[in-house]
Amino acid sequence: LAKTTQPISMDSYEGQEVNITCSHNNIATNDYITWYQQFPSQGPRFIIQGYKTKVTNEVASLFIPADRKSSTLSLPRVSLSDTAVYYCLVGDQAGTALIFGKGTTLSVSS
Amino acid sequence: GAVVSQHPSWVICKSGTSVKIECRSLDFQATTMFWYRQFPKQSLMLMATSNEGSKATYEQGVEKDKFLINHASLTLSTLTVTSAHPEDSSFYICSASIQNRDRGRNQPQHFGDGTRLSIL
Numbered sequence: 001l002a003k004t005t006q007p008i009s010m011d012s013y014e015g016q017e018v019n020i021t022c023s024h025n026n027i028a029t030n031d032y033i034t035w036y037q038q039f040p041s042q043g044p045r046f047i048i049q050g051y052k053t054k055v056t057n058e059v060a061s062l063f064i065p066a067d068r069k070s071s072t073l074s075l076p077r078v079s080l081s082d083t084a085v086y087y088c089l090v091g092d093q094a095g096t097a098l099i100f101g102k103g104t105t106l107s108v109s110s
Numbered sequence: 111g112a113v114v115s116q117h118p119s120w121v122i123c124k125s126g127t128s129v130k131i132e133c134r135s136l137d138f139q140a141t142t143m144f145w146y147r148q149f150p151k152q153s154l155m156l157m158a159t160s161n162e163g164s165k166a167t168y169e170q171g172v173e174k175d176k177f178l179i180n181h182a183s184l185t186l187s188t189l190t191v192t193s194a195h196p197e198d199s200s201f202y203i204c205s206a207s208i209q210n211r212d213r214g215r216n217q218p219q220h221f222g223d224g225t226r227l228s229i230l
Contacts, residue, residue: 034218043116043203043221044154087153097144098205098219100154 022088116222133204139184140206148201160187
């Protein structure tokens with residue numbers, strides 16, 4: 001069973017900020033939280049990873065509360081090309097298989 | 111950044127044919143690689159864990175004699191779908207992570223771009 005729960009779908013307009021929240025109530029001490037983006041007929045692409053507090057890179061921010069039971073991926077000013085499926089995963093990554101949930105299908109309209 | 115390459119990207123073949131898919135880590139060594147299968151409109155399903163120099167570990171319900179995995183080097187794992195049938199048609203994806211001790215354990219997994227397998 002997947003360790004995470006996300007909304008099945010979200011809709012947004014170009015230029016808006018999109019926040020996708022993921023629940024992972026049973027996260028283990030060694031687990032990191034990683035988000036991937038997948039376009040049709042392509043492999044998942046790494047977006048961002050964090051352990052606690054806030055992480056920011058050139059494409060997204062990841063907010064993790066102190067209890068680490070949830071996390072929020074924030075995409076600033078989305079564009080049409082951000083339409084994709086977004087997966088939240090928890091695990092210690094190296095050497096450990098990732099179990100995918102259903103992901104969140106984000107649809108961005110003009 | 112780390113790159114995982116899959117080949118071929120698309121295969122169409124007749125029922126009964128065996129098909130080999132390659133997964134390569136291009137700029138890092140990976141003692142462990144993972145194979146996933148994805149059906150249309152569904153999420154990725156883990157098939158097996160490929161370990162360099164040893165037998166693969168298969169998930170429940172995945173036939174090891176049907177899906178042969180070989181991980182002969184630190185940069186290459188292969189998945190062979192033997193005697194493929196139309197129900198084996200799917201999108202197959204591999205992943206790997208950097209396990210260089212100097213880089214620590216929190217390296218994210220990187221995925222190949224997948225192989226679309228169509229069995230006629």
